[in-house]
Amino acid sequence: GAVVSQHPSRVICKSGTSVKIECRSLDFQATTMFWYRQFPKQSLMLMATSNEGSKATYEQGVEKDKFLINHASLTLSTLTVTSAHPEDSSFYICSARGPGARGRGTTNEKLFFGSGTQLSVL
């Protein structure tokens, strides 16, 4: 099946530093990737939609200058958390639309998720 690779899996950094997270689709082309954030025992919250070759679309309340997204190719999207602070500590997960999921009557592209990045800012 389709594979999405996400690195690093865990980051511990000092407050004020920037952290880059990579998301790669290994065996399919992903024109659109999604970045989610998840706090413990909470739902996945969509942060932004990353579109290859164009600017990302950010959800309301997400600071685009804080969370920089670059989607330079059909297989790679990066999320950079700039000047990270302790409140940015969270589990970040990327996903990409891959080969279709067929429900009765129609087809939709199911999301394949990366393995996630646990960011801890000290």
Place this chain on the structure above:
Amino acid sequence: GQNIDQPTEMTATEGAIVQINCTYQTSGFNGLFWYQQHAGEAPTFLSYNVLDGLEEKGRFSSFLSRSKGYSYLLLKELQMKDSASYLCAVTLGGSYIPTFGRGTSLIVHP
């Protein structure tokens, strides 16, 4: 809005059957996903429902009623490894971007 609602936590016995419900209030509803997520790991795809009815896939089945804004995930012959969080996600027509519920933490005990 989506207002996706699922129970926070459920417990069940190994070998038993458990049903996890999900209700939603949304306009432009397109389809509903179920994902399984173990702690600290990425969600994995379980099912996708668009039309009313039951879809069975091995030990897992998913049901949808569009008119009632209701879905459930049915897990049979529970195994210890089924202990995980189960996420219900709804997609709106056009964008196909899933919006996730809070997830239901399922604990399977011997």
